[in-house]
Amino acid sequence: MIIMEHTFRNLTEAEIDTLIAQGCCAENWSDVTVAEGFDASKVWHVRMSGKIRIGELNGEFTLAGGVKKSSGIRNATLHNVTIGNGCCIENVKNYIANYVISDRVFIENVDCMIVDKRSTFGNGTEVSVLSETGGREVIIHDKLSAHEAYIAAMYRHRPDLAAKMKSLVMKYADEIASEYGYVGNDAMIVDTGYIKNVRIGSFCKIESAGRLKNGSLNSNESAPIHIGYGVICDDFIISSGSHIEDGTMLTRCFVGQACHMGHNYSASDSLFFCNCQEENGEACAIFAGPFTVTHHKSTLLIAGMFSFMNAGSGSNQSNHMYKLGPIHQGIMERGAKTASDSYILWPARIGAFSLVMGRHVAHPDTTNLPFSYLIEEKNTTYLMPGVNLRSVGTIRDAQKWPKRDNRKDPCRMDKVNYNLLSPYTIQKMFKGREILKDLARVSGETSETYSYQSAKIKNSSLNKGIKFYETGITKFLGNSVIKRLEITEFKSDEEIRERLKPDTAIGTGEWVDVSGLIAPRSEIDRLMADIECGVLDSVEKIDARLTEMHNNYYTYEWTWAYGKMLEFFGLEADKITKEDIISIVEKWKDAVIGLDKMVYEDAKKEFSLSAMTGFGADGTREEQRLDFEQVRGYFESNPFVEAVLEHIKVKGELGDELIARMNRVTA
Numbered sequence: 001m002i003i004m005e006h007t008f009r010n011l012t013e014a015e016i017d018t019l020i021a022q023g024c025c026a027e028n029w030s031d032v033t034v035a036e037g038f039d040a041s042k043v044w045h046v047r048m049s050g051k052i053r054i055g056e057l058n059g060e061f062t063l064a065g066g067v068k069k070s071s072g073i074r075n076a077t078l079h080n081v082t083i084g085n086g087c088c089i090e091n092v093k094n095y096i097a098n099y100v101i102s103d104r105v106f107i108e109n110v111d112c113m114i115v116d117k118r119s120t121f122g123n124g125t126e127v128s129v130l131s132e133t134g135g136r137e138v139i140i141h142d143k144l145s146a147h148e149a150y151i152a153a154m155y156r157h158r159p160d161l162a163a164k165m166k167s168l169v170m171k172y173a174d175e176i177a178s179e180y181g182y183v184g185n186d187a188m189i190v191d192t193g194y195i196k197n198v199r200i201g202s203f204c205k206i207e208s209a210g211r212l213k214n215g216s217l218n219s220n221e222s223a224p225i226h227i228g229y230g231v232i233c234d235d236f237i238i239s240s241g242s243h244i245e246d247g248t249m250l251t252r253c254f255v256g257q258a259c260h261m262g263h264n265y266s267a268s269d270s271l272f273f274c275n276c277q278e279e280n281g282e283a284c285a286i287f288a289g290p291f292t293v294t295h296h297k298s299t300l301l302i303a304g305m306f307s308f309m310n311a312g313s314g315s316n317q318s319n320h321m322y323k324l325g326p327i328h329q330g331i332m333e334r335g336a337k338t339a340s341d342s343y344i345l346w347p348a349r350i351g352a353f354s355l356v357m358g359r360h361v362a363h364p365d366t367t368n369l370p371f372s373y374l375i376e377e378k379n380t381t382y383l384m385p386g387v388n389l390r391s392v393g394t395i396r397d398a399q400k401w402p403k404r405d406n407r408k409d410p411c412r413m414d415k416v417n418y419n420l421l422s423p424y425t426i427q428k429m430f431k432g433r434e435i436l437k438d439l440a441r442v443s444g445e446t447s448e449t450y451s452y453q454s455a456k457i458k459n460s461s462l463n464k465g466i467k468f469y470e471t472g473i474t475k476f477l478g479n480s481v482i483k484r485l486e487i488t489e490f491k492s493d494e495e496i497r498e499r500l501k502p503d504t505a506i507g508t509g510e511w512v513d514v515s516g517l518i519a520p521r522s523e524i525d526r527l528m529a530d531i532e533c534g535v536l537d538s539v540e541k542i543d544a545r546l547t548e549m550h551n552n553y554y555t556y557e558w559t560w561a562y563g564k565m566l567e568f569f570g571l572e573a574d575k576i577t578k579e580d581i582i583s584i585v586e587k588w589k590d591a592v593i594g595l596d597k598m599v600y601e602d603a604k605k606e607f608s609l610s611a612m613t614g615f616g617a618d619g620t621r622e623e624q625r626l627d628f629e630q631v632r633g634y635f636e637s638n639p640f641v642e643a644v645l646e647h648i649k650v651k652g653e654l655g656d657e658l659i660a661r662m663n664r665v666t667a
Contacts, residue, residue: 002199006084008033008053015040024048035085042072050080050097059086061106069106080180102185102202111193115181119197122215124173124238127252128269129153130303130329132285132319138271139169140237140254142176146273146289146307146515147411148545149254151528153287155621168531184219201225201240223257223409239274240409256290257413258406263297267488273307273515274414275405281311284321289334289515290416291401299414303346305331307515308401313650314341332356333367334513335397335420350374352425352513353388362454368431371468374455383455385432386468390598396419399643407658413543415550417518421476423511423560424518429469430564436466471591473568478588480561481581482658485552490665500562500576506552507559519549520556578662585662596648618646 011019018040027049028350039242057071071088077095084103089096091109098115101107126137129149136153138144141542152165183189184202191208198212201219206212208229219225223241227233230247238244238255245262255261256273268281276292281299286292289307296313315338319328320362330346332338335353343359350356351366359378366372371388374381388394398420405416438440439450440462450457457465481500490496510521525543530536536545549556560666566573571580 005036006053006055008035010034011040019043019046022057026052031339031497042070044072044074046073046075047077047095049078051460052078052080053082055083055087057083057085057087059104061088063454084185093541098179099181099183101183102187104186106181106188106190107183108189109191110189110195113181113189113195113198115179115197117197118177118179119181119214120173120177121181121197121199122235123176124170124229125214125235125237125252127254127271127286129287130305132269132303136329138254139166139167140271141172141539142237142239143172143413143543144237144254144256144271145249145415145543145546146256146271147415148539148542149271149273149287150289151524155528158528158532161528164531164534168537168539168542186221193259220409223407228262239413241407256383257409272640274407274412274416275401287515290414291404301330304349305329305515306332306336307513308335308397310337310397312338312340312342315339316342317346319346331367333370333547334516335394351428353394353420355388356393364455365453366455368428368435368464369452370425370428370432372465381455383452383457383462385436385457385465386429386472387461387464389468389472389596414516415546416516417520417550418551421472421479422518423507423520423557424513426473426476426564427511433466433469433473436462436469456575471595473564474587474591475560475595477565477568478584478591478655480558481565481584482588482654484558485581485658485661489661490578492665496578496581496662496665497574501573502559504553504559507556508563509560511560517546517550518553520560522547523556527645578665582659582662585655589652592651593648594650 009028011032011034022043023042023045025047031050032048032052035055037058038054039057042057054073057073060068060070062068068232069088071086072090073083074090076089076092079097081096082100083089083569084101084105086104087101089107092107093110094112096113099113123141125140127140128134130140130153132134136156138149138152152162156160164435180198181199183200184204185203187200189203189206192206193209194211194213197214199216201217203221203224204217204219206222206227209227209230209231213225213234215233215238217225217227217237218237220240223237225240226243228245231244233244233250235252236250236255239257240554241258242255243260244255247264248261249266251268253267254271256276258274259272259276261278265278265280267278270283270286270288272278272288272292274290276288277295279295280297281294281301284302286301286303287305289305291308292306293309294301294311297313298314300316301311302317309332317330330344330348332350333352336350337355339355339357342356344356344362345361348360348363349365351368351372352370354366354370354372354374356374360374360376360381362381364374364381366374366383369383369385371383371386371394373387375384385547398418402418435452439452439457443450448459450462485496485499488499490499506523507520511518512521512524514524527536531542536542565571569584
C-alpha cells in the first residue's frame with residue numbers, strides 16, 4: 001500500500017458528534033483517523049468503512065467560469081480510503097474503495113472508483129501487436145520505449161531474448177503491484193463513470209470519461225494527461241503529456257508521451273509512441289512508432305509497423321487473404337506516406353520516405369529503394385526510385401517533426417533521431433544504386449521497363465533513380481566530411497588525415513532504425529546479448545543503454561561515413577590530400593544546390609495557374625490571382641521558399657569556407 005507522508009490521529013468525541021449531526025456514519029469510528037488540522041464541519045453525508053484517513057480540508061478550488069468551491073467531503077461513500085490535504089470530494093454516486101488520494105485533488109460527480117484486488121494497473125498486459133493471432137506480443141509497462149517494444153516484437157528468432165524481456169517486465173509489474181489505487185497531487189476527476197484498478201498521476205485531469213479499467217495514467221506536473229468526454233479505456237497505459245479525447249476507445253493499448261487521440265478514434269492491441277496523432281479512424285494490432293499520424297474517419301491501419309508516417313484519407317490494409325486468417329503483417333519504414341484511398345495487401349515492406357498511391361496487391365518489398373513513389377496503374381505497381389528526394393513535401397516533413405515534438409516531460413522515453421539522411425537511409429541508397437545498375441545490365445539499358453520484386457520500373461525512372469541516389473550519397477558524405485573538419489586550421493595533409501580518422505571502431509557495418517532510434521546493428525546485437533546473459537537485468541538498465549547509443553549517434557555515424565567516403569570516392573586512407581577534400585566539397589556543393597533547386601521548382605508548382613483553381617470564384621483571371629495572393633501569399637515570400645534559398649546560400653558559403661581553409665594547407 002502507498003502510505004502518504006502525513007501524521008494521523010483518532011477523532012475526538014466532539015468531532016464524531018459533529019460528523020453524526022452532519023449525516024455521516026462509520027462502520028467503526030476508531031478506524032477513522034485524521035490530520036491534526038482536520039475540520040469536521042467540512043464533512044457532510046459521508047459513509048465510511050474500513051480504514052479511513054483524512055487530511056486537512058483547507059483551501060479552495062477555482063473552477064472554469066470563476067466558480068469557487070471549498071475543500072471538503074460531501075455526499076460520498078468511502079471504504080479503505082486515504083485522503084490528503086486540501087481535497088474536495090463530493091457527489092460520488094456509488095463509492096470510492098481502496099484508494100490513496102493525494103493533496104489538492106478534486107473529485108466530483110463520479111460514479112465509482114475501486115480497486116478490487118491486487119492490481120498492476122495495466123503493467124504486464126500482453127498486446128498482440130502486428131499479428132492478431134499472436135506470436136509478437138509486447139508486454140507493456142510504465143517505462144516502455146518504442147525501441148524496447150521494437151526489439152521485443154521483431155526479434156522473435158531469439159527466444160531467450162523474448163523470455164528474458166518478458167521476465168524483466170513482469171518483475172517490474174510485480175514490484176509496483178498494490179491492493180490500493182493512487183491519485184496524485186492536484187488531479188481532477190469530474191463527471192466520470194466507472195474507474196476500476198486505475199492509477200492516476202499528479203495533475204491528471206479526467207472530465208466526463210465513460211470507463212477506465214485496469215490502467216495507468218502516468219501524468220506529472222511537467223506534462224499533465226487529459227482524459228476527455230466519453231473516453232473508454234480497458235487494459236492500458238497512457239504516458240505523460242497525452243490527451244485522449246471525445247469518445248476515443250482503447251483496448252489493450254500503450255500510448256506514449258505527448259500523443260493526441262480524439263474524435264471517436266478506436267484502437268485495440270496497438271502501441272502508440274511519442275507524438276502520435278490519431279483521430280476519427282481505426283487501428284488494430286499496429287505498431288505506431290513516433291509521429292504516426294492519421295486524421296480521417298475512413299482510414300484503417302491494421303497489422304502494420306509505422307513511424308513518421310502520415311496516412312491519407314481512406315488508407316487501408318489487409319492482413320489476411322481469407323485462407324489461414326489474419327496472420328500477415330507489413331512494414332512501412334520511417335517517413336513513408338499513403339495518399340488518399342491507398343490500399344496495401346500485406347505482407348509488404350515499403351522503403352523509407354516513400355509515397356504509396358493506389359492499390360497494391362502484389363506484396364512489394366522496396367526496403368532497398370527508399371525515397372520512392374509507388375503508383376498503381378492498371379493494377380500494376382510502378383516504382384519511381386529516389387524521386388521523393390526532390391519533393392518539397394519530404395523536406396517540409398523533415399523540418400516539421402522536431403518542431404512538433406510536444407513532449408514537456410524532462411524524462412523522454414523515446415530516443416528520436418530526426419535525420420532525413422543517416423547511415424540507415426544512405427546504406428539503402430548504396431544498395432538501391434547497385435540494384436538499379438544490375439537491372440540495367442541484366443535486362444539491357446534500352447529496355448522500356450524493368451521488373452523488380454513485384455513492381456515495374458520505367459527506363460527513365462531507373463536512370464533518374466541512380467542519379468538521385470548518387471546525389472543523396474554525395475550530400476550525406478559531404479555533410480559528414482565538412483562537419484568533421486569544421487573550425488580547425490590544418491598545416492598539412494597529414495593533419496587532415498589524422499583528423500579524419502574515426503574516434504571509435506563502433507559504427508561500421510549495417511545500421512538499423514529501431515522505431516526512431518538509429519544505431520549500428522552491432523550495438524543493438526550487443527544490447528540483446530547483454531539482456532540474454534543478464535548484464536542488463538532491469539528495464540532501467542535497458543533504457544540507459546539505449547540512451548547511450550542515442551547520445552553517441554554522431555560519433556558512430558562518422559565511423560560509418562568515413563569508410564563509405566573512401567569507398568564511394570575511391571580514396572585510400574593514408575593518401576588523402578587537401579585536393580581530395582576540395583573535390584568532395586565541390587561535388588557536395590553541386591549535390592546540395594542541385595537538390596535544393598529541384599525542391600524549389602517543386603514548391604513553385606504550388607503557385608502555378610492550376611493551383612489557383614477555385615480562387616476568385618466569381619471574378620476575372622486578375623481577381624483570381626489577387627485572391628490567391630491574399631490567401632496564399634507570394635511565392636518569393638513564402639517562408640519555406642525563403643528557407644530553401646537561404647539554405648542554398650548558407651551551404652554554398654560553408655563549402656567555400658572549407659575550400660579556403662584547404663587551400664591554406666602548405667605541406
